[in-house]
Amino acid sequence: MARILCRGRLLAALAITIGSIITGWTPATAAALTVGKAAPNADPIIPVNVGDKLGIFKKHGLDLTIVDFTGAAR
Numbered sequence: 454m455a456r457i458l459c460r461g462r463l464l465a466a467l468a469i470t471i472g473s474i475i476t477g478w479t480p481a482t483a484a485a486l487t488v489g490k491a492a493p494n495a496d497p498i499i500p501v502n503v504g505d506k507l508g509i510f511k512k513h514g515l516d517l518t519i520v521d522f523t524g525a526a527r
Contacts, residue, residue, distance in 0.1 A: 486510065487518045495521075 488501050501519060504510055510517040 484514065485516045485518070487520055489520045489522055491522055 490499070490501070501517075505517055505519065
């Protein structure tokens with residue numbers, strides 16, 4: 454009985470692998486990330502700016518957009 458279950462799992466894994474190859478499965482594309490700062494002249498050494506300058510976000514597949522909020526309440 455255990456042998457039949459093992460064979461079934463092997464066939465299922467093989468079917469998934471072959472199906473993925475045939476359909477041309479590709480991994481997910483880069484994710485977009487938008488980050489807001491409290492003010493346009495906020496301290497430029499916050500971690501988001503540092504990571505952007507060093508290319509850490511691009512390295513990990515993130516398209517980063519930094520948005521500056523307009524400031525005081527209206």
